[in-house]
Amino acid sequence: MASTIYRNTKLLEIVRALPCQHCNRADGTVVAAHSNQLRDGKGRGIKAHDYRIAALCFRCHSTLDQGAQMSRAQREEMWEAAHRRTIGQLFERGLLLVAAR
Numbered sequence: 001m002a003s004t005i006y007r008n009t010k011l012l013e014i015v016r017a018l019p020c021q022h023c024n025r026a027d028g029t030v031v032a033a034h035s036n037q038l039r040d041g042k043g044r045g046i047k048a049h050d051y052r053i054a055a056l057c058f059r060c061h062s063t064l065d066q067g068a069q070m071s072r073a074q075r076e077e078m079w080e081a082a083h084r085r086t087i088g089q090l091f092e093r094g095l096l097l098v099a100a101r
Contacts, residue, residue: 006049014095020057021085022078029058032086035079036065054082055089 012032019026032053056064060082064075090096 005046006051008050011050011096012053014090015053015055015086017093017095018055018086018089020060021055021082021089022060023057025057025059027057030055031058031061033061033064033079033082035083037076052083053086054079055086056082 015032016030018030020030032050033056034050035048035052035054037048037052060078063069064078067075070078087096
């Protein structure tokens with residue numbers, strides 16, 4: 001049984017408030033860059049889960065997705081490091097909160 005891909009447009013939008021979590025650029029081009037890993041829900045024509053994102057500017061996102069300048073391992077490490085920083089920044093800035101049920 002396949003799991004449902006998690007989608008949350010509000011989460012994607014609040015990531016735009018962060019600087020790039022790779023180069024620290026805050027030039028208005030930062031977006032939530034989804035993981036390119038199958039383990040994160042990525043598939044042919046399907047983006048990974050919305051919680052597997054990294055705040056990346058246009059330049060860094062393009063460099064990551066084009067892949068010509070880095071090995072696969074380097075691209076994975078770049079994205080993972082930016083993802084960890086993104087989630088940390090969302091919590092530290094109070095942009096992502098956990099509600100008690």
